[in-house]
Amino acid sequence: MISIKSSPNAPEAKAHILPCRIKYTGPASSSRQLWNPTSQISTDPTPVETHTSYFRGRRLVGTKLVVPDGYQGRVLSSPNSSSAPLTSNQKREVLYQDDEQSDEADIEESTQWTTSSSFSDIMVWGHEMVVDGTQDGVVKGIEEWMGMAQILNGYDTK
DSSP: EEEEEEETTBBBBEEEEEESOOOSSOOOOOTTTOOOOOEEOOOOOOOOEEEEEEEETEEEEEEEEEEOTOOOOEEEETTTTOOOOOOOTSSOEEEEOOOOTHHHHHHHHHOOOEEEEEEEEEEEEEEESSSOTTTTTTHHHHHHHHHHHHHHOOOOOO
């Protein structure tokens, strides 16, 4: 069984899902020169706030996927992890890593995970346009997981 140890002083992080593979799992020291997203509100019938930034010359457009009420977004560190949790005074940029070669044996050995930071929303970035949540596997997975968690942890009011 895997348990999660809460940390009352876990700092707030910024979570991003980028449309690329980054083979790095540590902190990212970003500067405003390299990463300075701008925001605008669309004029569609339903206003949507989008963010635009450039990564290595490529235009990225992002929208926020908000963690619903009653849920918590957490960045966890394994007791077997070689990197120490970030201190609260460091700037946080948490990057999503799509690691196809994850080793399930490592997960089974780690029985207690520690919260190193928390987040209230995830910025989902797409190439040149807003990510279609109905087509993107990562966004669909997050939304389906939240729906399944609600069913598993909910109770029947009848």
